[in-house]
Amino acid sequence: MKATLTGIITEALHSVAADGLLQESDITVPFIELTRDRKFGDYATNVAMVLASHINGNPRQFAQALADRILETDNGENIDKVEIAGPGFINITMSGDYWVKAVRRVLTEGSRYADSNTGQGKRVQVEFVSANPTGPLHVGHGRGAAMGDALANVLEAAGFDVQREYYINDAGNQIENLGQSVYARYLELFGNQVDFPEGGYQGDYIKEIADDLKATLGDRHLHKSHDSVVQEISEYASHRILADIKEDLEQFGVRFDRWFSEKSLFDGNEVKQALEEMESRGHIYREDDAVWFRSTRMDDDKDRVVIKADGSLTYFASDVAYHRNKFNRGFERVINIWGADHHGYVDRMKAAVVALGKQKEDLQILLVQFVNLLRHGKPVAMSTRAGEFVTLREVREEVGRDAARFIFLTRKADSKLDFDLDLAKERSNDNPVFYVQYAHARICSIIRNAEQTGISLPEPEDADLAMLVLPEEKELIRHLAALPDVVDGAALALEPHRLTNYLRDISTTLHNYYYHHRVLTDDADLTTARLALVTAVRIAVRKALTLLGVTAPERM
């Protein structure tokens, strides 16, 4: 809806420029915001002040001239009133007709409401979770999963062509380490005394895998050579863990378009090709028997080794190959969601992307901060090393998928998150998930009651929406009209948490309205209008919840 206003103001600016008050070339897209205080009207723009340095005379005078043109341009169609305030704000009050159209649009567009073409079909890849298949997903991965999935949804709604990908680190030493760990536990099951590998995986799940190995294969592995056994067990264990990860993510409502294997990069010789490309572009040198990437040229702290002195490749080398592969697949933008512990990796990865001929901005890296789990108000101790951690599965089974996803998305990625397990389970207004879902269920309940008494949901054009004159109704409509901007903003800023804030706000407004006014009244026309309004609110709430990957229950 704001687009209408943007168009009007832009046209008015050109008109003012034609009068000689402004250079045509100084015109930019005007910034318009929904006012936070109704006494400033519905929308406000600061263009007059922004352009202050380009005009003769003071901003207020310029604002007045522009205000006149705005009214002229609109010709009474959408705008009621334009006022100049403060240092040169232009406050605009929209007409009742404008708001009627806003509601009607929600009803007409339904689940497509708030979708936009901002992304213009640009191909974007979102890579997230990508946990090593060496252990179960923990809570931190859950936050990354919720974040990546919601972000992908939001980008899709904003008109981007999105692909969701999980990168499987199935080629490194950690897989071997996993195999060694399982092998050690396996030997123990046959009474053999073994030294558990240093830095091996400690969790109970390792013993479970060893148990299963014994159950299915008996002592077969006891008699093979150490190396071949470890390789076999590594593969078995990592496949099994990956299957569990996939199962977890599915239960969590997160799906991927592609599971990309690191090993495939080696099999396809792509790591070597990537390094050759970097070399041909002049970013590689040799020193101390190792091969280096001159990443300092691209703002990194220090140069990075890609081939070690012993001839083996670094983990970073395959990451370079992976990112080269991504861009070769035609993605214009690549977004990685990493745990905050990968912080130190950002600069070198961006350097690599630049070295491969892309722009620094083509790769965006979102660092997701740690989750601080609380039980009875106290932090739950976690240590991945010692195998003491709360898994995503445990949290999901305890608090439910909706609560977990919603809470993970209440904060922006780079701030730490307190996750109160007790609160997440609570069925009270303290629990934001229930609060929002209840708003949706409440509307559904009203609609059910209406249908039971023979009132059917109105068609958008049948309701006389001009009857919605209460301040609370106007507030609801303003929230409805804001959703497209919230979705676009969340997509462009990569901040899905804006939607959780939005949901809380519109839910508060709905609960307030519900408490003070009845939807189903004795006045048939008024009832129809109010039913149309709450139906529109239901559409908006459901849309926002869906983008976050949270269900919108019809009854609770």
Added chain:
RNA sequence: GCCCUCGUAGCUCAGUCGGAUAGAGCACAGGAUUCCUAAUCCUGGGGCCGCAGGUUCGAAUCCUGCCGGGGGCACCA
């Protein structure tokens, strides 16, 4: 030591491209239900936006320095 990041109400946090009197939830205090779900609503107190400079008509927001929390600094994965 160097780099990144955060610092906003007692607590947890929003704050859109730099705008008008900085917002919300929790907690605390008080109140609301003959009627569509009380999993709800209303009212209230609460602030040196870490500190100091700078840029600007205007700074929580941008720049510099300092203080404090967190993270990162491998020929580890």
